[in-house]
Amino acid sequence: MSLWAIVPVKPLRRGKSRLSEILSEDERYRLNYYLLYHTIDILLQVEAISEILVVSRDSDVLTISREKGVRTVTENGAPELNNALRRASLFSKLFANEGVIIVPADLPLITSEDVSDFLAQRKEPPTMVINPDRHRMGTNMLFLNPAGLINFSFGTDSFERHCGLARQQGAEVVVYENPRIALDLDVPEDYEILQSSSVLPVLQ
Numbered sequence: 216m217s218l219w220a221i222v223p224v225k226p227l228r229r230g231k232s233r234l235s236e237i238l239s240e241d242e243r244y245r246l247n248y249y250l251l252y253h254t255i256d257i258l259l260q261v262e263a264i265s266e267i268l269v270v271s272r273d274s275d276v277l278t279i280s281r282e283k284g285v286r287t288v289t290e291n292g293a294p295e296l297n298n299a300l301r302r303a304s305l306f307s308k309l310f311a312n313e314g315v316i317i318v319p320a321d322l323p324l325i326t327s328e329d330v331s332d333f334l335a336q337r338k339e340p341p342t343m344v345i346n347p348d349r350h351r352m353g354t355n356m357l358f359l360n361p362a363g364l365i366n367f368s369f370g371t372d373s374f375e376r377h378c379g380l381a382r383q384q385g386a387e388v389v390v391y392e393n394p395r396i397a398l399d400l401d402v403p404e405d406y407e408i409l410q411s412s413s414v415l416p417v418l419q
């Protein structure tokens with residue numbers, strides 16, 4: 216039995232561009248580097264996850280990930296999150312007979328217990344577990360079983376869209392709302408919330 220985690224990662228010098236008002240390019244690079252390590256370290260501790268797959272077009276991201284002992288897939292085609300996830304999913308669904316969990320690398324507060332608790336919500340397939348962002352608009356964590364249950368549709372207002380797509384497939388949808396999973400680091404306001412929780416030592 217096999218449950219795969221897929222982690223999409225933008226090039227370290229390009230990711231978190233919406234923070235460019237408050238962080239220099241070097242600071243954003245260091246932040247992205249920290250978030251990549253943090254995400255892999257957390258996922259390595261989650262017992263229910265059998266394989267971790269990082270998808271990126273950045274050779275440094277792929278090298279770091281392999282050094283940490285996780286699988287990688289090189290993104291191809293137009294640089295876009297749903298394309299990258301589709302490619303990783305094509306590979307993982309050959310093996311992931313217990314489904315896939317999508318974990319964006321910009322959830323700085325998550326712990327391995329949060330991921331385990333999220334996965335504990337899964338039902339018999341077809342099923343989807345989803346944790347929206349703190350505005351209940353975006354999608355911050357997604358579990359699908361079977362792995363190809365829906366076509367990924369990340370982007371503006373993806374929370375309701377992902378729920379609708381899964382229901383169209385007759386899947387049982389569980390909405391899980393853990394506030395740590397709900398905090399993704401997108402805009403300066405998110406960064407201010409994080410600074411007050413002292414979880415980003417690399418930039419302090």
Ligand SMILES: Nc1nc2c(ncn2[C@@H]2O[C@H](COP(=O)(O)OP(=O)(O)OP(=O)(O)O)[C@@H](O)[C@H]2O)c(=O)[nH]1
Pocket residue numbers: 223224225226229230231232233234270271272290294295296299319320321399400401
């Ligand atoms: N492989 C891959 N990952 C992506 C791509 N776009 C976003 N991601 C990753 O998907 C997750 C969520 O992305 P966003 O919240 O949009 O973060 P971001 O793209 O770094 O942020 P901005 O540059 O501010 O738009 C992060 O782990 C990103 O690194 C992409 O085109 N390819």
Ligand SMILES: C=C(OP(=O)(O)O)C(=O)O
Pocket residue numbers: 296348352353354355368369370371372373374399401
């Ligand atoms: C891509 C998404 O969000 P963001 O880029 O705002 O993190 C999403 O939630 O579907």
